[in-house]
Amino acid sequence: MSLTSPWRTDFPGILALEAEGQTYLDSAATAQKPQAMLDALLGYYAGGAANVHRAQHLPGERATRAFEATREKVAQWLNAGDSEQIVFTRSATEAFNLLAYGLENEFQAGDELVISALEHHANLLPWQQLALRRGLKLVVLPLDSSGLIDLNQAVQLIGPRTKLLALSQLSNVLGCWQPLSQLLALGRAQGALTVVDGTQGVVHGRHDLQALGCDFYICSSHKLYGPDGVGLLYGRAEALQRLKHWQFGGEMLLHTDFYNASFRAAPLGFEAGTPPIAAVIALGASLDYLAGLDACAVAAHESTLHNKLLAGLSLRPGVRLLGDPRVALASFVVEGVHNADLAQLLTEQGIAVRAGHHCAMPLLHSLGLSGAIRVSLGLYNDSADLERFFAALDRALELLQ
Amino acid sequence: MSLPVNAQQALSAFNQCPGWEQRARLLMQWGERLEPLSEAERGEANRVHGCESRVWLVAERQGQCWQFRAASEARLLRGLLALLLARVNGVPNEELAQLDLPAWFSQLGLERQLSPSRSNGLQAVLVRMQQLIQAPAQGSTSH
Numbered sequence: 001m002s003l004t005s006p007w008r009t010d011f012p013g014i015l016a017l018e019a020e021g022q023t024y025l026d027s028a029a030t031a032q033k034p035q036a037m038l039d040a041l042l043g044y045y046a047g048g049a050a051n052v053h054r055a056q057h058l059p060g061e062r063a064t065r066a067f068e069a070t071r072e073k074v075a076q077w078l079n080a081g082d083s084e085q086i087v088f089t090r091s092a093t094e095a096f097n098l099l100a101y102g103l104e105n106e107f108q109a110g111d112e113l114v115i116s117a118l119e120h121h122a123n124l125l126p127w128q129q130l131a132l133r134r135g136l137k138l139v140v141l142p143l144d145s146s147g148l149i150d151l152n153q154a155v156q157l158i159g160p161r162t163k164l165l166a167l168s169q170l171s172n173v174l175g176c177w178q179p180l181s182q183l184l185a186l187g188r189a190q191g192a193l194t195v196v197d198g199t200q201g202v203v204h205g206r207h208d209l210q211a212l213g214c215d216f217y218i219c220s221s222h223k224l225y226g227p228d229g230v231g232l233l234y235g236r237a238e239a240l241q242r243l244k245h246w247q248f249g250g251e252m253l254l255h256t257d258f259y260n261a262s263f264r265a266a267p268l269g270f271e272a273g274t275p276p277i278a279a280v281i282a283l284g285a286s287l288d289y290l291a292g293l294d295a296c297a298v299a300a301h302e303s304t305l306h307n308k309l310l311a312g313l314s315l316r317p318g319v320r321l322l323g324d325p326r327v328a329l330a331s332f333v334v335e336g337v338h339n340a341d342l343a344q345l346l347t348e349q350g351i352a353v354r355a356g357h358h359c360a361m362p363l364l365h366s367l368g369l370s371g372a373i374r375v376s377l378g379l380y381n382d383s384a385d386l387e388r389f390f391a392a393l394d395r396a397l398e399l400l401q
Numbered sequence: 402m403s404l405p406v407n408a409q410q411a412l413s414a415f416n417q418c419p420g421w422e423q424r425a426r427l428l429m430q431w432g433e434r435l436e437p438l439s440e441a442e443r444g445e446a447n448r449v450h451g452c453e454s455r456v457w458l459v460a461e462r463q464g465q466c467w468q469f470r471a472a473s474e475a476r477l478l479r480g481l482l483a484l485l486l487a488r489v490n491g492v493p494n495e496e497l498a499q500l501d502l503p504a505w506f507s508q509l510g511l512e513r514q515l516s517p518s519r520s521n522g523l524q525a526v527l528v529r530m531q532q533l534i535q536a537p538a539q540g541s542t543s544h
Contacts, residue, residue, distance in 0.1 A: 340478065399425055399426065
């Protein structure tokens with residue numbers, strides 16, 4: 001039975017790609033944007049650009065209001081409590097680096113930072129490098145056979161020396177929700193700071209950060225149907241106070257002379273320099289658009305489509321899934337076929353999927369793989385996209401097997 | 402500059418081959434022509450990094466010419482490597498340095514295989530080849 005997306009026509013990009021013969025199944029890398037976001041981006045520039053937080057003049061005031069309105073919308077979207085707990089960065093990666101530098105003084109040689117075996121490089125390398133700078137120990141929580149962080153082993157590995165726990169909510173390779181509430185509780189019990197990588201998770205369903213109870217939550221705009229160039233860092237008020245300033249420059253200070261300065265608290269103290277004004281304003285439009293959708297209908301659509309994806313893959317002999325994907329995406333390899341060959345033949349047929357190590361090299365290596373193909377879904381995808389993908393997959397495998 | 406015989410053969414085969422499917426088959430057939438590398442040759446010293454699949458490139462100087470051999474785990478890349486070797490092997494040194502290899506892949510209708518977003522590694526192989534011929538002391542020599 002065919003499944004159409006009632007939201008597809010809201011996304012000019014997916015329609016343009018379709019007209020070009022491209023089937024876009026790479027939304028976990030970046031999502032297409034709704035018309036409302038494009039309108040907001042054009043509206044800001046066409047209506048007169050101005051810098052934020054600096055000028056008394058009308059255009060500056062208008063830009064600042066619109067910019068700060070997005071902070072409110074993000075806070076509501078995540079149930080953050082207060083918009084002052086939302087810091088805009090230039091990417092999720094920058095937000096992780098902000099934490100790794102801003103928290104550096106919290107740690108002493110021999111302290112342990114705990115991550116998991118499925119982390120994206122963005123939630124691995126800042127901690128790995130911090131550990132090397134400070135003589136800390138990086139502890140990696142192993143996964144069980146279905147791709148979940150192994151709770152029994154986590155209980156053993158999270159201990160009194162654990163000072164920070166940084167974990168992904170939803171793996172960008174394995175597509176399964178991690179048992180965060182239990183894991184965060186283990187970290188809290190040891191007095192560790194807790195960081196959640198919500199880059200994939202935030203795109204699927206609504207998350208209540210006050211209920212989740214982490215100290216920090218990081219995600220990016222561009223996967224959440226917003227523009228690129230904006231990352232989001234949520235912090236619990238007490239946790240934000242522990243951050244040391246890390247980038248210095250315009251507007252993040254209270255007072256300076258030539259030799260000394262004092263700095264603003266979060267969020268502005270962590271937004272040095274001119275921020276991505278247009279992109280932040282346009283993210284507000286994406287959130288308005290998303291807030292106007294029937295959340296249950298979106299979840300049901302994504303779930304039905306995901307089941308079709310899994311069912312189709314399970315019918316193909318030799319296809320092996322990575323982990324036990326539950327939402328949004330599926331990564332797979334095919335026995336006897338190199339993923340680079342398969343990727344190339346899918347590309348030849350206009351199928352836009354991701355191939356390779358998915359910025360999680362250690363995870364792929366631990367699975368004994370050099371790479372995999374990942375199909376990922378957005379709310380605008382429909383069953384015709386999957387049919388085109390499977391037809392292309394069959395033709396590619398016919399050539400390669 | 403005249404084309405080596407193998408390159409002429411490749412050019413006529415690929416130019417007669419319009420669809421992506423036939424071209425993929427042809428690429429894989431060319432890949433079968435690669436002379437296999439020994440276990441020792443498929444070592445770290447000959448590894449070309451920056452490719453999705455593992456790729457090795459071996460250069461040997463034979464008189465006035467460089468002679469290259471290559472291997473990859475991926476079948477389509479093996480085909481691309483075979484087409485590269487068909488163009489460069491047997492070409493005198495001074496000509497080799499002047500060769501426009503991206504243009505060669507364009508002639509074959511395979512220019513997209515060299516686009517910057519491709520991670521198949523053909524680009525990395527071309528860079529490595531340049532390094533090898535510019536630093537002859539590091540290449541092994543026969544004769």
